[in-house]
Amino acid sequence: MRDWQIDLMNRLYARRADGRLRHRTALIGMPRKNGKSALAAGIALFGLAFGPRGGEVFSAAGDKEQARIVFSTTKQMVEMEPQFSGMFKTYRDAIELPATGSVYRVLSAEAYTKEGLNPHLVIFDEVHVQPNRELWDVMALASGARREPMMVGITTAGVKTDSSGADSTCYQLYQHGMRVASGEVDDPGFFMAWWGAPEGAVHTDPAVWHSSNPGFDDIVSREDFESAVLRTPESEFRTKRLNQWVSTAQAWLPGGSWEACESSETAIPDGAEVVLGFDGSFNNDSTALVVVTCPQGEEAPHIDVVAAWEKPQGTGNDWAVPILDVEAEIKAACRRWQVREIVCDPYRWARTYQVLEDEGLPVVEYPQSPARMVPATQRFYEAVMNKTITHSGDQRLARHLGNCVIRTDNRGSRITKDAKNSPRKIDLAVSAVMALDRACQEPELAPTPQFFSWADL
Numbered sequence: 001m002r003d004w005q006i007d008l009m010n011r012l013y014a015r016r017a018d019g020r021l022r023h024r025t026a027l028i029g030m031p032r033k034n035g036k037s038a039l040a041a042g043i044a045l046f047g048l049a050f051g052p053r054g055g056e057v058f059s060a061a062g063d064k065e066q067a068r069i070v071f072s073t074t075k076q077m078v079e080m081e082p083q084f085s086g087m088f089k090t091y092r093d094a095i096e097l098p099a100t101g102s103v104y105r106v107l108s109a110e111a112y113t114k115e116g117l118n119p120h121l122v123i124f125d126e127v128h129v130q131p132n133r134e135l136w137d138v139m140a141l142a143s144g145a146r147r148e149p150m151m152v153g154i155t156t157a158g159v160k161t162d163s164s165g166a167d168s169t170c171y172q173l174y175q176h177g178m179r180v181a182s183g184e185v186d187d188p189g190f191f192m193a194w195w196g197a198p199e200g201a202v203h204t205d206p207a208v209w210h211s212s213n214p215g216f217d218d219i220v221s222r223e224d225f226e227s228a229v230l231r232t233p234e235s236e237f238r239t240k241r242l243n244q245w246v247s248t249a250q251a252w253l254p255g256g257s258w259e260a261c262e263s264s265e266t267a268i269p270d271g272a273e274v275v276l277g278f279d280g281s282f283n284n285d286s287t288a289l290v291v292v293t294c295p296q297g298e299e300a301p302h303i304d305v306v307a308a309w310e311k312p313q314g315t316g317n318d319w320a321v322p323i324l325d326v327e328a329e330i331k332a333a334c335r336r337w338q339v340r341e342i343v344c345d346p347y348r349w350a351r352t353y354q355v356l357e358d359e360g361l362p363v364v365e366y367p368q369s370p371a372r373m374v375p376a377t378q379r380f381y382e383a384v385m386n387k388t389i390t391h392s393g394d395q396r397l398a399r400h401l402g403n404c405v406i407r408t409d410n411r412g413s414r415i416t417k418d419a420k421n422s423p424r425k426i427d428l429a430v431s432a433v434m435a436l437d438r439a440c441q442e443p444e445l446a447p448t449p450q451f452f453s454w455a456d457l
Contacts, residue, residue: 023190031240034215034220047104057103059071120146203238209242277289331356401426
């Protein structure tokens with residue numbers, strides 16, 4: 001095994017203080033030809049040999065032939081090692097360990113046939129081809145009775161959306177892993193290792209090939225890349241050889257452009273003149289509150305997230321945004337800064353806007369019409385590309401911006417989701433666009449004393 005493979009296995013099989021395995025679910029992503037199948041086969045064989053008595057190991061994939069790839073590699077390992085000949089019994093679609101009564105089998109893709117299984121280890125090959133979450137969730141629930149179950153997805157990247165326009169199963173898991181890595185979500189049972197090129201990387205650059213492929217110039221040859229880049233469509237090369245996610249829609253901000261504006265050490269001082277951008281929903285969506293400083297002399301506007309409320313994953317349809325908490329955050333922001341405007345779309349939040357206005361706060365309605373959003377979208381894009389704004393590096397805002405695509409019609413271009421029913425949120429992005437637009441223009445409201453003001457503290 002290579003050093004990077006040993007390190008990966010040590011992390012995958014990390015243990016808690018009580019000696020039990022730390023992780024129950026794992027997503028391992030790397031470009032093609034880096035030895036994924038052999039690695040998955042080793043994990044499967046290890047799980048069969050050292051798992052519990054009566055253990056069940058399964059290979060699953062989008063179809064049975066795909067699942068058989070890892071199984072066939074495992075079977076070859078057994079047949080090529082003389083020491084294993086008396087330990088395992090091999091069959092067409094199964095490997096048995098008679099000493100413990102454990103078995104390793106290949107599964108077809110039909111989820112409805114998997115009820116009643118009791119796996120302690122599931123190897124999911126090429127998770128990105130799963131048409132929906134059904135099989136993944138069935139296998140996850142099936143292992144609930146095991147003391148140390150593990151489900152390992154090994155995959156390359158793919159498209160972000162499935163045929164229904166929702167996030168693909170693999171992209172959902174990837175996003176969850178990124179939230180865990182950033183500290184946004186606390187899920188110690190989830191493990192993700194991901195090799196891939198950053199957004200905006202030059203796909204013809206050998207340095208990018210090397211950084212994206214842990215087995216580059218070893219398991220996979222440089223000559224193979226030099227040939228493939230000449231005959232493979234760019235999107236396919238980026239997905240399969242650089243492990244980058246692709247979208248069927250056109251992304252709004254070029255890769256790396258938002259990150260280039262980060263100034264995490266910059267903080268908005270109390271009493272600064274700012275504009276608040278608010279984009280809200282009531283249920284099954286998200287609500288966002290963003291602050292943007294008004295330009296002062298040569299200083300560039302600075303953007304930060306005040307608060308965000310997003311439906312937690314796995315929550316039922318009865319979840320609703322905590323309206324009183326939202327109102328409290330807006331009022332607290334008005335006590336902290338000199339708020340010139342609270343910019344908001346009045347849709348569904350008329351009561352809150354009325355409450356804020358009744359308390360003397362400077363609410364400005366900002367309907368998200370093409371007349372407003374087209375120039376605001378252009379202003380924000382130019383500011384990012386020209387690096388005439390800074391931001392705090394908030395990962396939630398970066399994620400929402402990354403979910404934005406451009407919609408262009410006879411009224412111009414403006415940001416939107418990549419699909420009407422897409423679960424990916426863009427509310428923080430919309431709030432930032434609205435707030436920057438108003439921060440860079442003359443106030444719509446005449447200055448009036450605020451009921452809540454920094455000076456009154």
